[in-house]
Amino acid sequence: MGGNSSKKEEFKFGSYQYGTRPGYHVTSDKVFYTGMVLKGIEPGKFTKLRAGWAKTDTQLFYKGKHLKGADPNTFKFLKSGYVIDDNIKKDYPKGVKSKAYRALYKSK
Numbered sequence: 723m724g725g726n727s728s729k730k731e732e733f734k735f736g737s738y739q740y741g742t743r744p745g746y747h748v749t750s751d752k753v754f755y756t757g758m759v760l761k762g763i764e765p766g767k768f769t770k771l772r773a774g775w776a777k778t779d780t781q782l783f784y785k786g787k788h789l790k791g792a793d794p795n796t797f798k799f800l801k802s803g804y805v806i807d808d809n810i811k812k813d814y815p816k817g818v819k820s821k822a823y824r825a826l827y828k829s830k
Contacts, residue, residue, distance in 0.1 A: 746770050746786075755786030772799070773820075782807075782827075784820075789827035 746768075747754040753763045760783070767778045774785040777794035796808040804817030810826060818826070 745774075746776050755783075758786065760786060784824055789824060792823075792827045 744756055748765045748768055748770075751765060753760045753765055753768050763778055763781075768776065769778070770776045775797075776783045777797065780794065782789045782792040782794040782797055791809065793807040793809050796811075797805065798807070799805055800817045802817065803819075805820055805823045806814065806817035810818065810823070817823075
């Protein structure tokens with residue numbers, strides 16, 4: 723019977739199993755947000771940021787939702803508490819509040 727492949731998905735750390743607690747959870751082959759698999763993401767290219775933010779080299783996420791059109795490579799948190807990326811820098815040189823930033827990318 724010998725396959726140990728099923729062991730790869732076993733977790734032994736309580737309620738964090740499969741990322742069921744709030745936040746992101748990364749395994750060797752999947753990325754979860756509160757227990758739901760984020761499809762099409764390579765765990766090796768996934769980076770947790772802070773306060774619900776995360777990114778890959780091509781996508782930016784907030785609380786597990788992909789912000790379409792956002793630039794994950796230039797996205798950053800400003801000292802003012804605002805966020806910015808190169809796509810909005812021209813119109814909002816001082817950045818925008820997190821909620822406004824998310825709204826910009828939900829409409830695209």
